[in-house]
Amino acid sequence: MTMTLFLQSILAGLTNGFVYGLIGLGIAVVFRGARIINAMQGDFALLGSVVAYVVSTRLGVPMLPAFLTGVLAGGVLGLLVERLLIRPTEKRAGTEDSYLLVTLGGAFAVSAAVLLYFGRDSYVLNGIGGDASVDVLDAAIRVHAVWLIVISSVVVLALKLFYGHTRVGQAMLAASIDVDGSLTIGINVPLMRTLTFVTGGLMGGLAGVLVAPLINIHYEMGLLLTLKGFAAAILGGLISPVGAMFGGVLLGLVESLAVASVSSGYKDVITMVILILIMILMPQGLLGRRGRQGG
Amino acid sequence: MSRGQDVFLGIACAAAVATLVSASPIRAQTAQGEPIKIGAVVSLTGPGAGLGQPERNGMLLAEKDVNDKGGVRGRPIKILVEDDGSKADNAKNKAEQLIFDEKVVTILGPSLTASTGAVSAMTNSEGMAELAFTGLGPKIELSYKSLYHLLPPQELNARAMLEYTTKALNSKKIGVLHDTGYGQVVTNALNALKAQYGVEFVAVEKFEVGATDASAQAAKVRAADPDVVFIIATSPVPFRNARQVRISQPIVSAIGSSSYDYVRGMGEFADDIVFPEFLVGEDPLPHQVEFVKKYREAYNALPKNYEAAGWDAVHIIAKAVETAGPDAKREEIAKALRGPYAGVFAAYNFAADDMTGIQLSSYVYSKLVKGAFIRLPFVAK
Numbered sequence: 001m002t003m004t005l006f007l008q009s010i011l012a013g014l015t016n017g018f019v020y021g022l023i024g025l026g027i028a029v030v031f032r033g034a035r036i037i038n039a040m041q042g043d044f045a046l047l048g049s050v051v052a053y054v055v056s057t058r059l060g061v062p063m064l065p066a067f068l069t070g071v072l073a074g075g076v077l078g079l080l081v082e083r084l085l086i087r088p089t090e091k092r093a094g095t096e097d098s099y100l101l102v103t104l105g106g107a108f109a110v111s112a113a114v115l116l117y118f119g120r121d122s123y124v125l126n127g128i129g130g131d132a133s134v135d136v137l138d139a140a141i142r143v144h145a146v147w148l149i150v151i152s153s154v155v156v157l158a159l160k161l162f163y164g165h166t167r168v169g170q171a172m173l174a175a176s177i178d179v180d181g182s183l184t185i186g187i188n189v190p191l192m193r194t195l196t197f198v199t200g201g202l203m204g205g206l207a208g209v210l211v212a213p214l215i216n217i218h219y220e221m222g223l224l225l226t227l228k229g230f231a232a233a234i235l236g237g238l239i240s241p242v243g244a245m246f247g248g249v250l251l252g253l254v255e256s257l258a259v260a261s262v263s264s265g266y267k268d269v270i271t272m273v274i275l276i277l278i279m280i281l282m283p284q285g286l287l288g289r290r291g292r293q294g295g
Numbered sequence: 296m297s298r299g300q301d302v303f304l305g306i307a308c309a310a311a312v313a314t315l316v317s318a319s320p321i322r323a324q325t326a327q328g329e330p331i332k333i334g335a336v337v338s339l340t341g342p343g344a345g346l347g348q349p350e351r352n353g354m355l356l357a358e359k360d361v362n363d364k365g366g367v368r369g370r371p372i373k374i375l376v377e378d379d380g381s382k383a384d385n386a387k388n389k390a391e392q393l394i395f396d397e398k399v400v401t402i403l404g405p406s407l408t409a410s411t412g413a414v415s416a417m418t419n420s421e422g423m424a425e426l427a428f429t430g431l432g433p434k435i436e437l438s439y440k441s442l443y444h445l446l447p448p449q450e451l452n453a454r455a456m457l458e459y460t461t462k463a464l465n466s467k468k469i470g471v472l473h474d475t476g477y478g479q480v481v482t483n484a485l486n487a488l489k490a491q492y493g494v495e496f497v498a499v500e501k502f503e504v505g506a507t508d509a510s511a512q513a514a515k516v517r518a519a520d521p522d523v524v525f526i527i528a529t530s531p532v533p534f535r536n537a538r539q540v541r542i543s544q545p546i547v548s549a550i551g552s553s554s555y556d557y558v559r560g561m562g563e564f565a566d567d568i569v570f571p572e573f574l575v576g577e578d579p580l581p582h583q584v585e586f587v588k589k590y591r592e593a594y595n596a597l598p599k600n601y602e603a604a605g606w607d608a609v610h611i612i613a614k615a616v617e618t619a620g621p622d623a624k625r626e627e628i629a630k631a632l633r634g635p636y637a638g639v640f641a642a643y644n645f646a647a648d649d650m651t652g653i654q655l656s657s658y659v660y661s662k663l664v665k666g667a668f669i670r671l672p673f674v675a676k
Contacts, residue, residue: 008540120345
């Protein structure tokens with residue numbers, strides 16, 4: 001393996017890894033606050049990217065406000081999911097399987113709606129810096145990918161501070177850990193759950209506007225992203241947003257280094273073997289135990 | 296001349312014009328009577344929709360064209376289009392309905408190889424002609440006497456790529472980047488031909504269908520220092536990744552990657568990519584001009600290969616029914632198809648062993664230059 005190939009693999013792995021981690025981050029946020037596995041996380045991203053595309057391309061709004069609109073759209077969808085899908089399921093004494101199925105159904109519905117209104121074509125969302133790239137010795141990484149990594153890192157740190165050092169963040173954690181105890185001390189548990197899904201939706205919307213310029217917007221993009229994000233979240237410890245990002249980056253690097261060092265044909269085999277070994281040795285995920293302890 | 300005479304002259308002129316119009320050849324050629332029903336099973340939804348929808352557009356345009364010109368022996372044709380959802384079992388069910396309930400004279404489609412297999416077993420047992428929008432598939436298809444193919448086999452697509460690479464680019468060292476679906480099928484065909492063309496695949500890297508990034512694989516292809524890079528995928532992602540990791544060599548792709556949808560997705564990287572295909576809407580061959588003009592008027596868009604195949608399918612069947620007669624049995628129509636047909640998409644010969652007869656000479660080579668297709672002068676022989 002040449003140095004150029006190694007460097008390019010690292011850059012590709014980091015790019016993909018942060019993509020997986022962004023989706024995993026949203027899954028972990030929702031699970032941490034509501035103990036629900038949200039199969040719609042990738043579709044929060046899909047909606048965010050679609051809204052950003054419509055606002056920027058068809059309405060001519062500049063990039064930053066268009067991106068913010070996409071992020072907010074994810075948050076709104078998160079709110080609607082909690083009110084229209086999660087609460088009714090909870091009232092009917094839904095189990096873990098029920099929540100998973102209902103969010104899976106929601107994922108298919110969002111995908112179908114995008115297919116109906118936008119068709120099966122792919123759409124290009126312009127990224128930060130357009131198609132420009134940065135040279136790292138003889139390797140290259142898109143300017144937008146660099147921004148994706150930077151923004152994702154900032155968001156992860158911000159979430160850590162939010163959960164660890166703000167009243168609302170700690171109330172959200174408390175509401176998910178012990179509902180009765182939280183009610184006793186006056187925490188508005190239903191509101192905390194709503195905030196959890198709104199936060200998850202905002203994370204999804206952010207993922208959508210950051211990821212879409214790299215992969216193109218397509219109606220099937222949501223479920224594909226959810227699967228990758230889920231792997232990242234499981235690897236990192238489902239309860240830890242930091243762990244999900246860490247898991248995503250590890251997954252991305254393992255994949256790209258497997259391609260570069262062995263063969264693209266064996267990429268999935270090598271990646272899955274390593275993941276299985278990690279899950280056997282560390283069943284809580286890489287940072288899952290620390291997450292439960294409030295990290 | 297008096298005012299009354301003026302009025303009389305005007306009325307007489309109007310009556311003369313009305314008489315001429317009512318006796319015009321156009322109105323005399325309007326197709327009338329019981330329509331001749333032609334069934335079509337294509338993938339309008341699901342993964343094959345990128346094939347089925349253009350095929351449907353071409354078929355419906357051709358239906359209008361045939362009927363506007365007087366139909367088949369004065370009778371209109373009616374294309375009954377069904378969606379198989381890209382699933383073989385659905386294709387079989389839809390074909391059953393068309394054959395036994397609607398009593399269609401023939402079946403056009405399906406769009407996918409697995410669906411063709413499911414439908415052709417039925418049409419073969421009925422002795423009915425089937426014009427599939429697929430290339431020759433499993434060997435059993437050779438035993439079917441009335442299954443005809445409108446698209447070339449993958450072996451021919453692979454040859455077309457190698458012809459251009461070895462004869463126009465004079466290159467022997469090739470790097471291949473392909474997806475695990477369509478790309479794998481074409482790569483298998485390429486592997487079977489590489490010895491014959493004396494080429495070496497210095498790198499063969501694959502990525503899964505729907506992958507969000509293939510830059511690691513692209514970097515590995517670049518590191519092998521090929522003269523030419525083959526990218527075969529149903530996604531614009533690897534084309535972008537290839538240029539982003541500084542692959543500067545010419546890229547040759549396959550017909551399945553040449554859609555306008557993918558070109559849009561490539562963004563500024565839709566440049567210096569060659570496709571062996573059959574129709575370049577921006578610069579059609581003389582026998583394709585009329586079809587391109589009519590398609591553009593009807594749909595306000597340029598057609599590509601699958602639209603042309605749909606157009607040809609209907610005209611081929613119309614000609615066969617014209618020959619055999621509108622009340623001919625299905626077997627007679629199937630028999631009337633066996634022979635050459637100069638289509639818009641390709642020059643066919645349905646009497647050939649592969650039930651297609653498409654030759655390398657039917658390929659038209661296009662090159663993407665800054666997002667627009669231009670037709671290359673190269674002709675494969």
